[in-house]
Amino acid sequence: MATFDIDGDLIRKIADLLRETGLNEIEFAEGDKRLRITRSAPAAAHVVHAAVPAAAPVPTGSASVAAAPTTGAAHPGAVTSPMVGTAYASPEPGAAPFVKVGDTVKAGQTILIIEAMKVMNPIKAPRGGTVSEILVADAQPVEFGEVLMVIE
Amino acid sequence: MFEKVLIANRGEIALRIHRACREMGIQTVAVHSTADADAMHVRLADESVCIGPASARESYLNIPAILSAATITGADAIHPGIGFMSENAQFAEMVEEHGFTFIGPTADHIRIMGDKVTAKKTVSDLGLPVVPGSDGPVPTLEEAEKIARDIGYPVLIKAAAGGGGKGMKVARNPEQLREAYQLARGEARAAFGNDEVYIEKYLGRPRHIEIQLLADLHGNVVHFGERDCSVQRRHQKVIEEAPSPALNAAQRDFIGELAARTTRGFGYRGVGTMEFLFEDGQFYFIEMNTRLQVEHTISEMITGIDLVREQIRVATGAPLGYTQADIRFHGHAIECRVNAENPETFAPSPGKIGGYHAPGGLGVRVDSALYDGYRVPPHYDSLISKLVVHGTTRNECLMRLRRAIEEYVIGGIDTTLPLHQRIIAQPDFINGAYDIHWLEQLMGMKK
Numbered sequence: 001m002a003t004f005d006i007d008g009d010l011i012r013k014i015a016d017l018l019r020e021t022g023l024n025e026i027e028f029a030e031g032d033k034r035l036r037i038t039r040s041a042p043a044a045a046h047v048v049h050a051a052v053p054a055a056a057p058v059p060t061g062s063a064s065v066a067a068a069p070t071t072g073a074a075h076p077g078a079v080t081s082p083m084v085g086t087a088y089a090s091p092e093p094g095a096a097p098f099v100k101v102g103d104t105v106k107a108g109q110t111i112l113i114i115e116a117m118k119v120m121n122p123i124k125a126p127r128g129g130t131v132s133e134i135l136v137a138d139a140q141p142v143e144f145g146e147v148l149m150v151i152e
Numbered sequence: 153m154f155e156k157v158l159i160a161n162r163g164e165i166a167l168r169i170h171r172a173c174r175e176m177g178i179q180t181v182a183v184h185s186t187a188d189a190d191a192m193h194v195r196l197a198d199e200s201v202c203i204g205p206a207s208a209r210e211s212y213l214n215i216p217a218i219l220s221a222a223t224i225t226g227a228d229a230i231h232p233g234i235g236f237m238s239e240n241a242q243f244a245e246m247v248e249e250h251g252f253t254f255i256g257p258t259a260d261h262i263r264i265m266g267d268k269v270t271a272k273k274t275v276s277d278l279g280l281p282v283v284p285g286s287d288g289p290v291p292t293l294e295e296a297e298k299i300a301r302d303i304g305y306p307v308l309i310k311a312a313a314g315g316g317g318k319g320m321k322v323a324r325n326p327e328q329l330r331e332a333y334q335l336a337r338g339e340a341r342a343a344f345g346n347d348e349v350y351i352e353k354y355l356g357r358p359r360h361i362e363i364q365l366l367a368d369l370h371g372n373v374v375h376f377g378e379r380d381c382s383v384q385r386r387h388q389k390v391i392e393e394a395p396s397p398a399l400n401a402a403q404r405d406f407i408g409e410l411a412a413r414t415t416r417g418f419g420y421r422g423v424g425t426m427e428f429l430f431e432d433g434q435f436y437f438i439e440m441n442t443r444l445q446v447e448h449t450i451s452e453m454i455t456g457i458d459l460v461r462e463q464i465r466v467a468t469g470a471p472l473g474y475t476q477a478d479i480r481f482h483g484h485a486i487e488c489r490v491n492a493e494n495p496e497t498f499a500p501s502p503g504k505i506g507g508y509h510a511p512g513g514l515g516v517r518v519d520s521a522l523y524d525g526y527r528v529p530p531h532y533d534s535l536i537s538k539l540v541v542h543g544t545t546r547n548e549c550l551m552r553l554r555r556a557i558e559e560y561v562i563g564g565i566d567t568t569l570p571l572h573q574r575i576i577a578q579p580d581f582i583n584g585a586y587d588i589h590w591l592e593q594l595m596g597m598k599k
Contacts, residue, residue: 083216083220084224117250144201145202
């Protein structure tokens, strides 16, 4: 292989040129010698084609009532769903709901029912406190981990 | 045709099923654990439902959660994928009881083929040759000793409730039999909840040849040729190819026809694969998998037929619409199973993918749910990608595979890509001269 004399001055000159002009890369060839100088730029943003939308989570029943959920599961008072099913706010259709916003609840008190495979599962308050937010509407499908209520 | 299918699985196979559904205009529901909330198929599916925490038992194996998710999304059918509950007869039954179509065979067929003893008996009664061994379960050590004497050592003691290469112990001579027998029963009880075992002759240099089958609900059965899955480590397939370099056309037609005829004989429906050991020109049935298989891809490449689409189509009751004569085989295909493991120690390597570039070009297919920045979770099996290559000849396929592996970049974690590079460079592999012990011998794991 032919030896390749590295011309330090030339490289320095080119590096300056790159900096001045804001270019990232220069390559030139002479005969069978080729020189490429690249200025490492901060990681370029990936070109993402067909941005992958997040799949719609199970459609919230009355989206207008629940509003865009601003309360995440990380909220200390969040009560999250332990199962997949349909949440019911009242013990039976037409009856008063278990709890309303503003109610005081005791630990172990039933706050909702989640129905799965025809079995009604009472959901109990994990701690005592005041119901500050109810994020599911009556007969709304819920998934595991979904925030149902906030008790503070 | 189904309007909405719930995909009861994860990873690359869930993405595979989503793709087939999408191409048929079927809406998809992706059920997932909390650990898979950012999975590719979850992002692409029409709807998603989180069904539980990371542990498989509380999510992908959670029958009430899955059925509940199907109810609240109004799905018509459930596709069980591979592994998890795809061969769980109780699940299949409950799905149908709740008014959904189970995309797979009947619970009875799952049961019959799931018990390896009844599976052998069923196909043997229909004339299929099986590996010589005990005709049924072997309940005592004394019987084990007698059977081993009759069929000759070495012998393999296998769990009746096992399968997929799990729960097997070798005894090379009478001195080893006691321990092998007791260990096998203990492991079977622990792994499958059932300590029933049976015994087979341990073949010296067999190849693993399997036949892909498809049956509709009207008694029509076709086969899609064979796959050679002899490159295995610890009974797990590493590389598969179709057709097998070891079979000639006559042998291929023979075993394909025999497998199809047997399947027709017990009224099967859906996709299924019959697995055989092939030695000295003889085929011996070992088991049947009543589900889609990981390596279905190579059969698709050589026939041009989408097997997941066919699986869904026949589940709706549609007739096949074609016969064996309509299935043509073109060229050669090879699949490399890429795992998130160290290529030498096989230590699991979950974690964040940094820098992902899949190979492309004519005849190159990558079935993977990976993407740049994706985090491979530690809770599930380590298969993260299938590199599938097709060529008009086996040689062209090998050249293409070598080129494609060179291009494939999966950064941030260890993968078995270097192992695959090593395997396909071996003269034995290039010549197609390998059996089911070959890879372990190459790696120094056995003599």
